[in-house]
Amino acid sequence: MTLRAAFQGRAGDFAYDIELEASEELLVLYGHSGAGKTITLRSIAGLARPEAGQIEIGGRTVFDSSSGVDEPPQRRRAGYVVQDVALFPHLNVERNVLIGIEESGDARARWSQLRDALHLDGLDGRRPHELSGGQQQRVALARALVRPTEVLLLDEPFSALDDALRADLRAELTRLQRDFGVPIVFVTHDLREAHLLADSVAVIDGGRILQLAPRDEVFRRPGTRRVAELTGVRNLFAATASGDRVEVDGLELRLPANGARGVIDLGIRSERCILRRFDPDEPPPENCFVGQLVEELAFGNTHTLRFEPDGVGPRIEVEVAARPYEVLGVAERDRWVIELPPEDLLVMPRK
Amino acid sequence: MPRRDQWWVVLPVLFGVFFLLPLIGLGWFAITDGDVASELGSSTTWDALRLSVLTATLTLVLAIVLGTPLAYLLASSEAGWARLTATLLDLPLVLPPVVSGIALLTVFGRRGYLGDPLSEAGITLSFTTAAVVLAQLFVAAPYYVRAAYAGFTAMDPRFEGVAYTLGLSRWRTFRSVTLPLVWPALAGGAVLCWARALGELGATLLFAGSLPGRTQTMPLAILSAFESSAGLAGAVSIAVILVAFALLLLVLLHRLSTPSGAYR
Amino acid sequence: MARGRVRLATLALLVGVAVAAASGCGSDGAVRIFAASSLQEVLPELLDRYAEANEGVEFEVQYGGSQSLAAQLELGAEADLFLSANEQQLERLEEEGLIARRAPLVVNRLVIAVESDSSIAVIEDLGTSDVRVAVGAPAVPVGALTERLLASLEAGLADRIRANVITEDPNVRITLSRVELGEADAAFVYSTDLRGTEGLRAVEVGAEIEPNVYVGGLLEDADAEVTSLLEFLAGHEAVAIWSRAGFEPLNASGGAR
Numbered sequence: 001m002t003l004r005a006a007f008q009g010r011a012g013d014f015a016y017d018i019e020l021e022a023s024e025e026l027l028v029l030y031g032h033s034g035a036g037k038t039i040t041l042r043s044i045a046g047l048a049r050p051e052a053g054q055i056e057i058g059g060r061t062v063f064d065s066s067s068g069v070d071e072p073p074q075r076r077r078a079g080y081v082v083q084d085v086a087l088f089p090h091l092n093v094e095r096n097v098l099i100g101i102e103e104s105g106d107a108r109a110r111w112s113q114l115r116d117a118l119h120l121d122g123l124d125g126r127r128p129h130e131l132s133g134g135q136q137q138r139v140a141l142a143r144a145l146v147r148p149t150e151v152l153l154l155d156e157p158f159s160a161l162d163d164a165l166r167a168d169l170r171a172e173l174t175r176l177q178r179d180f181g182v183p184i185v186f187v188t189h190d191l192r193e194a195h196l197l198a199d200s201v202a203v204i205d206g207g208r209i210l211q212l213a214p215r216d217e218v219f220r221r222p223g224t225r226r227v228a229e230l231t232g233v234r235n236l237f238a239a240t241a242s243g244d245r246v247e248v249d250g251l252e253l254r255l256p257a258n259g260a261r262g263v264i265d266l267g268i269r270s271e272r273c274i275l276r277r278f279d280p281d282e283p284p285p286e287n288c289f290v291g292q293l294v295e296e297l298a299f300g301n302t303h304t305l306r307f308e309p310d311g312v313g314p315r316i317e318v319e320v321a322a323r324p325y326e327v328l329g330v331a332e333r334d335r336w337v338i339e340l341p342p343e344d345l346l347v348m349p350r351k
Numbered sequence: 352m353p354r355r356d357q358w359w360v361v362l363p364v365l366f367g368v369f370f371l372l373p374l375i376g377l378g379w380f381a382i383t384d385g386d387v388a389s390e391l392g393s394s395t396t397w398d399a400l401r402l403s404v405l406t407a408t409l410t411l412v413l414a415i416v417l418g419t420p421l422a423y424l425l426a427s428s429e430a431g432w433a434r435l436t437a438t439l440l441d442l443p444l445v446l447p448p449v450v451s452g453i454a455l456l457t458v459f460g461r462r463g464y465l466g467d468p469l470s471e472a473g474i475t476l477s478f479t480t481a482a483v484v485l486a487q488l489f490v491a492a493p494y495y496v497r498a499a500y501a502g503f504t505a506m507d508p509r510f511e512g513v514a515y516t517l518g519l520s521r522w523r524t525f526r527s528v529t530l531p532l533v534w535p536a537l538a539g540g541a542v543l544c545w546a547r548a549l550g551e552l553g554a555t556l557l558f559a560g561s562l563p564g565r566t567q568t569m570p571l572a573i574l575s576a577f578e579s580s581a582g583l584a585g586a587v588s589i590a591v592i593l594v595a596f597a598l599l600l601l602v603l604l605h606r607l608s609t610p611s612g613a614y615r
Numbered sequence: 616m617a618r619g620r621v622r623l624a625t626l627a628l629l630v631g632v633a634v635a636a637a638s639g640c641g642s643d644g645a646v647r648i649f650a651a652s653s654l655q656e657v658l659p660e661l662l663d664r665y666a667e668a669n670e671g672v673e674f675e676v677q678y679g680g681s682q683s684l685a686a687q688l689e690l691g692a693e694a695d696l697f698l699s700a701n702e703q704q705l706e707r708l709e710e711e712g713l714i715a716r717r718a719p720l721v722v723n724r725l726v727i728a729v730e731s732d733s734s735i736a737v738i739e740d741l742g743t744s745d746v747r748v749a750v751g752a753p754a755v756p757v758g759a760l761t762e763r764l765l766a767s768l769e770a771g772l773a774d775r776i777r778a779n780v781i782t783e784d785p786n787v788r789i790t791l792s793r794v795e796l797g798e799a800d801a802a803f804v805y806s807t808d809l810r811g812t813e814g815l816r817a818v819e820v821g822a823e824i825e826p827n828v829y830v831g832g833l834l835e836d837a838d839a840e841v842t843s844l845l846e847f848l849a850g851h852e853a854v855a856i857w858s859r860a861g862f863e864p865l866n867a868s869g870g871a872r
Contacts (some may be wrong), residue, residue: 042512045402045512045516046515046516047512047515047516072515072567073515073516074515074516074518074519074520075518076516078516079514079516080512080516082509082512082513088510088514088528088531089532090531097515099517099527099528100514100518100519101518101519128591143517144516144517147517147518165537220397396621456796456798460796460797460798461797461798462796462797462798476853477798478747478781478782479799556784556785556789557789559782560749560781560782560783560784560793560798561752561782561784561785562780562781562782562783563783566782567783571785574785575752575754575755575783575785576754577682577683577686577785578680578682578752578754578755578785578786583686583689585688585754
């Protein structure tokens with residue numbers, strides 16, 4: 001079962017042009033608010049109508065502007081879960097789940113399977129306001145899956161839950177996916193949540209998908225400077241590349257061979273930078289430069305340190321875990337050698 | 352000893368007294384000077400009461416049947432005309448009822464714009480029971496539509512979207528999701544509409560006249576009694592009956608509008 | 616239609632008066648008069664004439680249905696002189712000891728108001744089917760008078776007329792407006808109500824029934840000035856003005872008693 005969508009449209013002043021594909025996996029649609037995430041889900045579900053394009057769910061064309069196909073939401077077999085209006089407040093759990101179902105043995109069997117899978121035993125008669133946040137989301141998931149569903153669309157469903165609950169639900173989502181074999185499109189603006197849940201990530205910005213790739217690829221090899229920015233890369237510089245060398249603010253760095261030439265965007269995650277003790281008698285080794293510590297933010301388990309270059313090199317932000325911070329004695333010194341390992345440098349072409 | 356920061360309670364208490372005292376005064380006046388018993392025995396009073404309840408209820412039914420779709424349409428449309436219409440809905444609320452009655456006559460009266468076509472079709476509206484209902488509908492229905500519009504506007508449209516994706520048709524979604532969610536607003540509007548229709552006087556007098564058994568509702572009976580030699584005492588006696596009856600029905604309606612199954 | 620519209624504003628006002636009981640509060644010095652609304656056209660002229668002879672006197676007049684006004688007086692509204700469109704209201708106030716002195720003023724007669732081009736010529740025409748007739752409520756003086764008239768007619772005719780009644784109004788001006796707006800073909804009103812209207816004419820009821828008497832009542836604790844005003848209104852000097860307005864003098868010699 002797959003989801004394929006390529007469509008364009010407008011919602012008021014906002015124009016969007018979306019291209020998505022998801023197989024039986026959890027695709028996180030990640031972007032800031034206003035990026036076009038919700039309109040994308042609504043278009044797939046049939047609640048919003050793009051001006052042009054095609055949408056295919058489980059091999060069925062549900063929208064095709066060229067042939068005039070536009071299936072109503074009732075027939076798209078898309079389960080849609082929204083965080084803050086997850087359940088109908090006036091119906092109990094069982095009636096919430098079975099509301100769209102003609103009483104049939106199939107649905108009953110599926111419901112009891114879901115009730116077990118999602119730990120919802122004994123809650124049938126409860127009203128939504130009598131459930132915890134996690135239970136409400138589980139009921140909403142069950143409701144979306146109890147009818148034949150070929151894609152599950154989740155619009156920030158866990159944003160009100162804490163990390164531990166999210167991890168539990170992630171495990172349950174994975175299990176559901178194995179059992180039901182549906183693609184899941186999961187919308188979030190929370191980078192941690194995206195990282196935690198995703199098989200693949202689609203980065204959306206200004207109504208367009210900037211990059212869609214397996215999670216680690218998106219985080220390790222952002223396709224553009226904007227994707228790097230959105231996925232939390234704090235150090236981004238304009239640089240000039242030639243073969244395996246690159247020059248940033250007078251500092252020459254070695255790159256893994258990739259054949260980039262000319263002006264590029266260079267980036268490195270702050271947690272990938274390495275801090276070394278400064279020794280005035282020893283010149284900095286390869287891919288290193290000397291920096292002056294100018295600002296420090298303590299987050300408890302990590303410290304964020306900001307450096308000004310002492311001579312050549314860029315301004316840089318380095319994240320150090322609490323333990324190395326103490327072992328190195330960062331607090332006692334303010335001149336440090338910063339190493340930018342070649343395998344952690346992100347090279348992005350300039351358009 | 353009340354706490355010092357609770358002085359404001361004086362205001363609601365005063366306000367409550369302001370509403371309560373005149374009603375008590377009315378009741379007292381009816382007991383001392385009036386003759387409620389003889390009015391209760393008068394067929395004119397019962398005819399008027401029966402007609403009032405009948406027409407106000409018909410008005411409410413029409414307001415619900417016609418007003419609910421209108422309010423829903425206005426609330427779900429983002430177009431400028433919808434917002435303009437929603438504003439125009441308030442207009443009958445500020446029109447003096449007498450003006451509303453004249454306005455109705457200019458359209459449905461014998462010399463009104465629709466008077467000739469209607470009479471050719473053999474339909475006379477003015478000075479009939481139907482005219483009473485039309486007058487009440489014109490004056491009172493906006494209360495219902497207004498409340499329903501506010502209810503539909505306040506409801507998160509995503510509930511309906513989710514219902515559609517669950518396979519519910521538009522009509523079933525409206526019935527099993529939308530309606531229960533806006534029920535309190537609709538019920539509140541219905542009570543207002545019914546109460547306003549029950550108290551309608553000016554528009555009814557002008558458009559429907561005042562004929563016992565046919566168009567003389569309770570307020571018109573009260574007005575007629577007031578202008579008669581029975582005077583104040585007679586008017587107050589009938590008024591007390593109307594107030595008592597309306598109170599009874601309002602209590603019942605409030606019961607209905609907050610069913611025990613209501614969600615929080 | 617146009618004629619009807621001209622009257623609409625007045626009409627709205629009248630109903631307002633009928634419904635609302637305005638509070639009566641007078642300023643110092645002025646004579647406070649509560650007058651039946653049917654006196655609205657004639658009273659200013661009468662008062663002007665009186666003021667010519669009595670310099671410096673000022674008036675404050677509040678018009679309304681006689682019953683509304685009587686009710687307000689019963690509830691403690693302050694006034695010096697009450698000009699009622701019938702005797703019953705004044706008698707009630709008298710029983711309550713509110714009236715110091717009374718004087719019958721003039722009478723007016725019941726007539727049938729129809730449009731000028733109406734085919735209705737005699738009261739018998741009101742028994743024809745499809746004629747719409749407006750009357751006053753039986754509890755209201757003009758309605759009571761109409762009822763007495765109908766009772767004096769041949770029973771079959773009276774029943775046919777009653778079957779044609781479309782409204783029993785709480786106020787005679789509203790009854791008249793039914794013909795003005797074209798909603799009724801005929802209305803039983805006082806002869807004076809037709810004064811100053813356009814496009815209407817009166818059909819005589821053609822039966823002897825006792826006319827309606829206007830009475831002036833002096834409220835307790837009104838001063839001497841007001842007594843002389845009441846005498847003026849009931850006296851010979853005023854007759855010409857009353858007559859021009861359609862009121863008829865009393866057969867018996869007037870004067871205060």
